[in-house]
Amino acid sequence: MTVFRFEVTHTCPETHARAGLLETPHGVIETPIFMPVGTAGTVKGMKPRDLHEMEAQIILGNTYHLYLRPGHELVKKAGGLHAFTGWNKPMLTDSGGFQVFSHSDLNKIKEKGVEFRSHIDGSKHFLGPEESIAIQEALGADIIMAFDECVALPAPREKILEGMQRTTRWLKRCMEAHTREDQALFGIVQGGTELDLRKQHLAELVEFDLPGYALGGLSVGEAPEEMHKVVHAIAPLMPEQKPRYLMGVGRPEDLTTCVAGGIDMFDCVMPTRNARNAYLFTKTGRVKIRNAQYKEDWRPIDETCSCYTCQNFSRAYLRHLFVCKEMLGAVLATHHNLHYYINLMTEMRQALREGNFGTWYHSYQTSMAEK
């Protein structure tokens, strides 16, 4: 699978941060990278060309949602998720496990997999390692994820251990089920916030020599500081020559901290979901654009931002759109927030390439502390 060559091109002498290149069948991804979430085959409100414009390099699709609607067989007939959605750059699909587990009153976990009810119509379904891989092969993303058991935190150590062991057994079944050589299967390290369990599980998974490894089961109820502690302890131990993906994280400050901890890939609904709720990210702090204080604020959301929204519209106009529930509000806010996240990653890559990530990171931390 040489098509998935990953190369670390720059490392930071002061932190564990690194920049790299990940080759996939749909193009090269520059890491560290943030992946916008396109749950149901669309990053809500964004056209593919909007995503190209903000320099999104890879987007994520959700297996759970796509399996239910429109169904993976239909996507396969369309020629895969790339052809179906019009996105011709790299894609990653998750395993569906997280969604199935997070609807916890609707599911029943067994060794074979998980019985669950659709959140749409209550219909019964079953998802196990083999099913998840079959669906992900039909969807055809460049990177696919192993079907894991993700335990909500806080949880007793015993439950975390159980989920971890099952995740390993399920990984083996995923690898056996996986047939497409043009898709890289990443494994997922579990172990909650128990560092010894995390190390133990990582060691188990590394034996499989997978093309990439993810930290799963974080950002599921624990404090951000707890999550940072796990990342800083575990990420540096993950294989150096493989991409490291922190799933479902997070806030801008989590991204920077975890890049410093050695993470290469991130995804999170925060920039898109917050945008739809009128919460905007800026260099000088968050803006709740519905607030009356922006009624006559003729400045762009962020005066330092080069996105389409900031180049063309005022806070007052954005506020008006949200007050009137006009969908252009959500569209323009989503464009801005995603640009903010992607640009933050670009800045970090740039600093890594120029050899001054340590300085950049220190200055970022200071500016955050002042807010």
Place this chain on the structure above:
Amino acid sequence: MTVFRFEVTHTCPETHARAGLLETPHGVIETPIFMPVGTAGTVKGMKPRDLHEMEAQIILGNTYHLYLRPGHELVKKAGGLHAFTGWNKPMLTDSGGFQVFSHSDLNKIKEKGVEFRSHIDGSKHFLGPEESIAIQEALGADIIMAFDECVALPAPREKILEGMQRTTRWLKRCMEAHTREDQALFGIVQGGTELDLRKQHLAELVEFDLPGYALGGLSVGEAPEEMHKVVHAIAPLMPEQKPRYLMGVGRPEDLTTCVAGGIDMFDCVMPTRNARNAYLFTKTGRVKIRNAQYKEDWRPIDETCSCYTCQNFSRAYLRHLFVCKEMLGAVLATHHNLHYYINLMTEMRQALREGNFGTWYHSYQTSMAEK
């Protein structure tokens, strides 16, 4: 006000259709033209650059909505509706009269104007000729409309006559209130479907030598054939050297028929509202994209269409977006429907310039009859 020069450049020897150029402070409009409706300072879901791409030349804003939210004083502070919304080409605002009258249980008509309650919060407001012009001057569109009384049809002749006479008295007050020389004030011909009243009212209004005239009070409950009859009888009598605007019309077949009747300008919410309800216009008929028959239809909405949506997405994908209530569905559908309307007008202008509108129109009528 030479800035509003209107020139008829081509006429059809077989019908009353004509092509022309209307100069405004924000650019030249090629007629016949369709104006997308941007009710609250946004054509729902469309960025200005989307509208430029589909070659929209002028858009319409609603005085009633903009007065209530965000308020005309705020728009004025922003530098007018052009600056506020980021649309730098021509704009037209209506008078607010139609909206005030169409919420008929909420209003009280007097000679001075109309007392009404906001549909948003029930608050009491007053709109008369002077108020409408003051608001429209604050909004700053290139073309503004006289405040008229629009009678819902069917209505007794006496009521239509009353509304017509009041419209003339209100027009005088509008003209007196109107101060901005960079805005063209159009008068509105009323008279319901009574042809003699229409002729009488038109004759009255022509005396004022306004820069443009509209047919109002149509598409308000009467059959399309009734409306066509009025247009074909009255439009040819309207001043030849002035733009003729048919308000609130209509379906594609209404546009072609009324261009043949001599109309130059149209506006209607149909392409945008229908798009949001998943009704799409195509050369081969209407497509209800939610229907199961499109589930695995890999063709674009319209195979002859050059719009962004048709160039990039299948009916199956559009259907999926609507089934999942994804806002990208409404965005892409709106883009297509507006492109369809605008392209239809472009075709008619082209035929007029090439001297074969009669043939084009006959062929269009035949193809419509076959559907």
